[in-house]
Amino acid sequence: MPFDNRREAGRKLAEALASYRAKEPVILALPRGGVPVAAEVADALGAPLDLVIARKVGLPDHPELAMGAVSDGAEPVIIRNEDVIRASRIGKLQFDAACRTEIEEIERRRQRYAGPRDRPDLKGRVVIVVDDGIATGATAKAALGAVRQQHPRELVLAVPVAPADTIGDLRRETDRLVCLETPELFGAIGFFYVDFRPARDEEVISILQDVRTRREGTP
Numbered sequence: 312m313p314f315d316n317r318r319e320a321g322r323k324l325a326e327a328l329a330s331y332r333a334k335e336p337v338i339l340a341l342p343r344g345g346v347p348v349a350a351e352v353a354d355a356l357g358a359p360l361d362l363v364i365a366r367k368v369g370l371p372d373h374p375e376l377a378m379g380a381v382s383d384g385a386e387p388v389i390i391r392n393e394d395v396i397r398a399s400r401i402g403k404l405q406f407d408a409a410c411r412t413e414i415e416e417i418e419r420r421r422q423r424y425a426g427p428r429d430r431p432d433l434k435g436r437v438v439i440v441v442d443d444g445i446a447t448g449a450t451a452k453a454a455l456g457a458v459r460q461q462h463p464r465e466l467v468l469a470v471p472v473a474p475a476d477t478i479g480d481l482r483r484e485t486d487r488l489v490c491l492e493t494p495e496l497f498g499a500i501g502f503f504y505v506d507f508r509p510a511r512d513e514e515v516i517s518i519l520q521d522v523r524t525r526r527e528g529t530p
């Protein structure tokens with residue numbers, strides 16, 4: 312059954328995560344599409360919402376095909392897709408240059424979305440990473456690696472939909488993985504939403520501000 316939109320998917324995901332309310336988790340969204348989903352989870356669990364930003368590192372002549380992924384943080388996590396790198400004959404200098412470009416974009420997005428706000432301290436906390444879906448898992452793996460560096464007590468990945476084989480691979484990166492739909496025939500994340508229009512920067516900024524206002528009672 313497809314989800315009507317990201318908000319509905321978030322509400323259903325929140326129901327599956329209801330037991331975490333008592334654990335006072337921190338919710339981290341993968342922007343942009345993960346933010347509307349994560350906002351519903353954060354509201355339902357009474358939890359703070361922040362971002363963990365990861366970017367696919369695409370091939371120079373085929374940017375939709377990931378040769379890796381990078382995450383934000385003081386020490387960015389870099390994931391290499393060795394099969395794609397070898398098949399495309401990508402050298403170290405070329406790969407490193409592509410990573411630097413994506414790291415710069417990550418920093419630009421964090422400044423645009425969150426500004427100078429302090430990031431939550433994740434050490435010893437239960438952290439739930441949320442996206443609107445997973446395809447290959449490269450960016451999710453980079454995001455999880457970045458969070459793991461901050462020593463959470465429990466690391467959870469929660470998504471509405473992902474292919475079964477990708478979920479199997481990502482379970483090793485988490486303490487718990489929650490996924491509502493794991494179709495054998497996947498195609499693309501958008502196939503499982505009625506409304507899957509791209510989330511805009513302005514929407515991300517507005518959602519983060521709204522969640523913060525509701526939680527803290529501050530403008």
